Amino acid sequence: MPNSLHQRAVEHVGSRIVDGSIAAGEVILASQIEDELGVSRSVVREAVRVLASAGLVVSTKRVGIRVLPPEDWNPFDPLVIRWRLASGGLGAQLRSLTELRVAVEPMAAELAAEHAPDEFCGELLSLAAQMRHAGRSGDLAAFLELDIRFHALVLAASGNEMFANLAHPIGETLRGRTELGLMPERPHEEALTWHQDVADAISAHVPQDARASMEKIMRRTNQEICGVWAEQPRLFPHPKA
Amino acid sequence: MPNSLHQRAVEHVGSRIVDGSIAAGEVILASQIEDELGVSRSVVREAVRVLASAGLVVSTKRVGIRVLPPEDWNPFDPLVIRWRLASGGLGAQLRSLTELRVAVEPMAAELAAEHAPDEFCGELLSLAAQMRHAGRSGDLAAFLELDIRFHALVLAASGNEMFANLAHPIGETLRGRTELGLMPERPHEEALTWHQDVADAISAHVPQDARASMEKIMRRTNQEICGVWAEQPRLFPHPKA
DNA sequence: TGACGCCAATCTGTGCAGGCATGAAGTCTC
DNA sequence: GAGACTTCATGCCTGCACAGATTGGCGTCA
Numbered sequence: 001m002p003n004s005l006h007q008r009a010v011e012h013v014g015s016r017i018v019d020g021s022i023a024a025g026e027v028i029l030a031s032q033i034e035d036e037l038g039v040s041r042s043v044v045r046e047a048v049r050v051l052a053s054a055g056l057v058v059s060t061k062r063v064g065i066r067v068l069p070p071e072d073w074n075p076f077d078p079l080v081i082r083w084r085l086a087s088g089g090l091g092a093q094l095r096s097l098t099e100l101r102v103a104v105e106p107m108a109a110e111l112a113a114e115h116a117p118d119e120f121c122g123e124l125l126s127l128a129a130q131m132r133h134a135g136r137s138g139d140l141a142a143f144l145e146l147d148i149r150f151h152a153l154v155l156a157a158s159g160n161e162m163f164a165n166l167a168h169p170i171g172e173t174l175r176g177r178t179e180l181g182l183m184p185e186r187p188h189e190e191a192l193t194w195h196q197d198v199a200d201a202i203s204a205h206v207p208q209d210a211r212a213s214m215e216k217i218m219r220r221t222n223q224e225i226c227g228v229w230a231e232q233p234r235l236f237p238h239p240k241a
Numbered sequence: 242m243p244n245s246l247h248q249r250a251v252e253h254v255g256s257r258i259v260d261g262s263i264a265a266g267e268v269i270l271a272s273q274i275e276d277e278l279g280v281s282r283s284v285v286r287e288a289v290r291v292l293a294s295a296g297l298v299v300s301t302k303r304v305g306i307r308v309l310p311p312e313d314w315n316p317f318d319p320l321v322i323r324w325r326l327a328s329g330g331l332g333a334q335l336r337s338l339t340e341l342r343v344a345v346e347p348m349a350a351e352l353a354a355e356h357a358p359d360e361f362c363g364e365l366l367s368l369a370a371q372m373r374h375a376g377r378s379g380d381l382a383a384f385l386e387l388d389i390r391f392h393a394l395v396l397a398a399s400g401n402e403m404f405a406n407l408a409h410p411i412g413e414t415l416r417g418r419t420e421l422g423l424m425p426e427r428p429h430e431e432a433l434t435w436h437q438d439v440a441d442a443i444s445a446h447v448p449q450d451a452r453a454s455m456e457k458i459m460r461r462t463n464q465e466i467c468g469v470w471a472e473q474p475r476l477f478p479h480p481k482a
Numbered sequence: 483t484g485a486c487g488c489c490a491a492t493c494t495g496t497g498c499a500g501g502c503a504t505g506a507a508g509t510c511t512c
Numbered sequence: 513g514a515g516a517c518t519t520c521a522t523g524c525c526t527g528c529a530c531a532g533a534t535t536g537g538c539g540t541c542a
Contacts, residue, residue: 494531
């Protein structure tokens, strides 16, 4: 529940753009938004500036606020990711993020094995053990939270802040999967072992093993859910000069 | 050259935060910024909102505008990336982006081989040929631009909009490398071949080959410039609940 | 007559100035 | 130490002037 008018305005307009209620190319007027939400110009203008910085709109004089097409949106903006996950475009967003995971997490595991501080290793080992316990006892909710923390920790342990920053959307992805019932009834025994292997390899500072085990996890993950977006069209916007 | 007061204000404050002129934890007042830039409250407020959406600041009542530490910045925000590349933190930003490239580009090549439309294939082949020509004739400037377009095109051809969106910062990275004199005097013959191989594999729709050739390129790239950031400290912020 | 080019009216965002409301910090009192 | 009070910067609102882009009308010329 957004508590400031500013947040509410950003949310109101942004979510409608991302879910398609306001089509690309459409032009809206600041005064429209004022009326719809019953807020003043300053609130609307600040909200529009934020949306513009995310690539959702451009505002030009004499014409108004033009809604930009999806290829102009910043797909890494936390707001955009959240709105996409919450909307009909869920499948496409899940695919993009999962493909990104498949690319990034093995690299993150490799870097973590090279650079992770000791306290991260200890916590990773502890999390892997807890995951095994929760997985075997069938406590899916606990397993999910541990899984999220595990992957976030590997990303952070890589020492690459761009990787670390992907933890939040990836966590949302995992939550989204369980909500959609795309997780196996109980975690595979192999998955539990692979997570343990990743933690072991990072703790032992063996980059190749860490990468290999994480690759196994990602390959399996990708298989399990690639059906969701099978029919989602891919977009190929040509790069601009 | 920013033409609106808003852009100027965002630029002024944001770049000073990123380059460290304004330290994390410091608190600035909106009225300060007004005086510094000679602009009105509305301009400052809109700028602050944009900076807040990038995670650079938070503004609280009775306190002012608090500058957040780097781990709170959104490392994927285009503004943040630009400011980091332009500032003393260049080394760290170059490392993050390069590690991201190493992770993402092979995957992008693989996906491109699976999904790329025909017109992308044709252009890739053409670019590879032009790169070979420019490389052998020693025209570094032309080679750089072709290289940027080539990698941007592979990312776009993956059909993953998050990958495609990385084209701009990656292009900046490549330009940054040449400006720093980190590129070889003339491109290696092997590099020319590998680019050709990537284009061929994508056009022939052979994902494994595309990935393999791109991995070679990335491995070489990483070797060539990892010296730049050798002394740059890695940061390991613990993931928050 | 019809097409082109120029100019003014108009519309909307941009920026300014000032006002009151709100709520978090710090202070004082008990 | 807990609660009420004061303080002060941001949150939010409003009226005004300005700038820039679009539109439509006007006149000219082919």
